[in-house]
Amino acid sequence: EAGVAQSPRYKIIEKRQSVAFWCNPISGHATLYWYQQILGQGPKLLIQFQNNGVVDDSQLPKDRFSAERLKGVDSTLKIQPAKLEDSAVYLCASSLSGTGGEKLFFGSGTQLSVL
């Protein structure tokens, strides 16, 4: 089966610019997660969707980050404007139903460098 697809693989921008990441989860998976992984740290949840509704965005810096999940399938994560501390790998993951105890399937991530 096809895995979680993310693009782009790498992105380099200057601070104050905007950037967008795209994620296509595994077909049929109801739950989609965006994580931020700063070098040397564990992944931190930014936002979690159940179908096309947000169930957890408590750690999303809402003054600069936004995300949407189109028709409960694809998702985009945007940063505007970017700061130096946003340099990280942005991971998208999906799971079947989000009801607990499920394996998460991860994409390869987007590595963002903010200069």
Place this chain on the structure above:
Amino acid sequence: AQSVTQLDSHVSVSEGTPVLLRCNYSSSYSPSLFWYVQHPNKGLQLLLKYTSAATLVKGINGFEAEFKKSETSFHLTKPSAHMSDAAEYFCVVSALASGGYQKVTFGTGTKLQVIP
């Protein structure tokens, strides 16, 4: 609230010797626990998971972990390290949040170095 503490940020072992990566968790509800591995420039891969069945869980590549409720621990072990085991390992706790959705929390990771 839930949290995961990985007690060692770096572990170094010689090839052929045992591996022990330590993890303690905190959860208000009956949790599921996972170990994921991340090789350099690769995606996160599930090693094993515990979901309230047998407390000793066997995973891929010879890894296993034991769930100890009294100690709130879920340590990862392997009898004999291989060079290909060098990677970063994440302990993960998952439980149903009050809103009825799965809340997943990652530990900070343990980098395993295997010395030839």
